[in-house]
Amino acid sequence: MKKGRFGEFGGQYIPETLMPAIKELELAFEKCKTDKSFQAEFKRLLAEYVGRPTPLTFAARLSKKLGCKVYLKREDLAHTGAHKINNALGQALLARKMGKKRIIAETGAGQHGTATAIAAAKLGFECDIYMGEVDIERQKPNVLRMKLAGARVVPVSSGSRTLKDAINECLRDWTASCETTHYLLGSVLGPHPYPEMVAYFQSVIGEETKKQILAAEGKLPKAIIACVGGGSNAIGIFKKFVPEHKVELIGVEAGGLGLDSGKHAARFADKKIGRPGVLHGTFTYVLQDKFGQIYNTHSVSAGLDYSAVGPEHSMLRQLKRAKYTFATDKEALDAFKMLSETEGIIPALESSHAVAFLLKYAKNCGPNNIVIVNISGRGDKDLGIVVKEMGGKL
Ligand SMILES: *Cc1c(COP(=O)(O)O)cnc(C)c1O
Numbered sequence: 001m002k003k004g005r006f007g008e009f010g011g012q013y014i015p016e017t018l019m020p021a022i023k024e025l026e027l028a029f030e031k032c033k034t035d036k037s038f039q040a041e042f043k044r045l046l047a048e049y050v051g052r053p054t055p056l057t058f059a060a061r062l063s064k065k066l067g068c069k070v071y072l073k074r075e076d077l078a079h080t081g082a083h084k085i086n087n088a089l090g091q092a093l094l095a096r097k098m099g100k101k102r103i104i105a106e107t108g109a110g111q112h113g114t115a116t117a118i119a120a121a122k123l124g125f126e127c128d129i130y131m132g133e134v135d136i137e138r139q140k141p142n143v144l145r146m147k148l149a150g151a152r153v154v155p156v157s158s159g160s161r162t163l164k165d166a167i168n169e170c171l172r173d174w175t176a177s178c179e180t181t182h183y184l185l186g187s188v189l190g191p192h193p194y195p196e197m198v199a200y201f202q203s204v205i206g207e208e209t210k211k212q213i214l215a216a217e218g219k220l221p222k223a224i225i226a227c228v229g230g231g232s233n234a235i236g237i238f239k240k241f242v243p244e245h246k247v248e249l250i251g252v253e254a255g256g257l258g259l260d261s262g263k264h265a266a267r268f269a270d271k272k273i274g275r276p277g278v279l280h281g282t283f284t285y286v287l288q289d290k291f292g293q294i295y296n297t298h299s300v301s302a303g304l305d306y307s308a309v310g311p312e313h314s315m316l317r318q319l320k321r322a323k324y325t326f327a328t329d330k331e332a333l334d335a336f337k338m339l340s341e342t343e344g345i346i347p348a349l350e351s352s353h354a355v356a357f358l359l360k361y362a363k364n365c366g367p368n369n370i371v372i373v374n375i376s377g378r379g380d381k382d383l384g385i386v387v388k389e390m391g392g393k394l
Contacts (some may be wrong), residue, residue, distance in 0.1 A: 187230025
C-alpha cells in the first residue's frame, strides 16, 4: 500500500495552505504509535474514563428467535454512549503532544461533537463544534451536552445545513487557525492521515471483540455486521478480523426511503449515483450527479447521513473482503423496537441498521453459527425521532 492510499482510494486532496498542518499531524501520529507514554496514557483513559473493555453480550432471546448465536458488542456502554469517544480521546491526546491549545470539530448526529467536547473538557482544551442547523434541531440533547462540557456550538446555515456543510465551515476555520488548533475529525474520512489514524484509535473495538468471542466460544464468528456512516465503528470492529478470511465482514448503509426514492445514503448500493470521486480531501465512493455535484443524503439517523464513505471501505469492497448492503429507515425503526423488546437494549438508530440486516442474514445462518453485531451507540438520543416516526405511539 502506498502511503495514505487504500488501493486506488484515499489520498490527500487538500489546499496548499493545509499541507503544513497535515504534515505535522502525520509526523505526530507516526511517533505516537511507538511512544510508550502516549500508549500508556491512552490505555489508561480508555479503561478508567471510557469504561473499556465494553462487554460482548450474548443475546439469548434474540438468538432463540433468529435461530443462530447472536453476540452484541456494546459500544452503547462506552462513556458518552457511543464508540466515537475512543477516537476523540486518541486525537485529543495527540493534540496535546503537538502543543495545541484548541480543538475544533464538525458533528452530524451530535455524537462526535459530544465525544469531542467531552474529550476536550477532560484534557483541558478550548473547543468549538460546528453543527448544521437541521442537525441542531433534531439532536437537541447532544447540543446541551456539548454546551455543558464547555464547548461553543457554532450553527451552520449554509447548503443543506447538515454534516457536509459543517465540515466545510470547520475546514475554513482550520485553514486560518492550524498553528494553535487541532481539527478532530470524527470518522475514517478526510485526507491522510485521518482515515488511518481514526481506524487506529477505533481498532480497540475489534481487538476486544476477538479476545471476548474466543473466550466465550473458543472460535471465531461466521460474520460481523456493523452500520456504515463514514465507517469508523465498522472499520474499528473489522480491522482485527480482516486477515481471518473465513469471517464475513458486512457493512450496512442507510437506505433511507429506498434506493428508487433517491433519498438515502447508500453510496455503494445505488449504482446510478454512487461513484468514486473526491469529497473533503479523499478519493472514495461519493453520491454525485454526472457533473460531480454532491447529492444531499437522507436518513432517519443523522449519523449515517453523509455523501461519502471512508476510503478503506471502498478498498475492502473492491477486494471483496467486505460486503456492503443497506437497510431502509423503516427497517431500522422496526429493528430498533425489536431489539429493545427482545433484549432490553435500546440501540442508536444508526446501529439499528446493522440489527435490521441481522434479521435478514439470520435466515440462512444455522444454529451453530455465531454472528456479532456492533451496537455502535445507545438510542436514548433518538427517542424523540422514533416516537414521531411511529406517529406518536410506540
Ligand atoms: C456517528 C455514529 C455512527 C456513524 O459513524 P461511523 O463513522 O460510520 O461509525 C454510527 N453509530 C453511532 C451511534 C454514531 O454516533
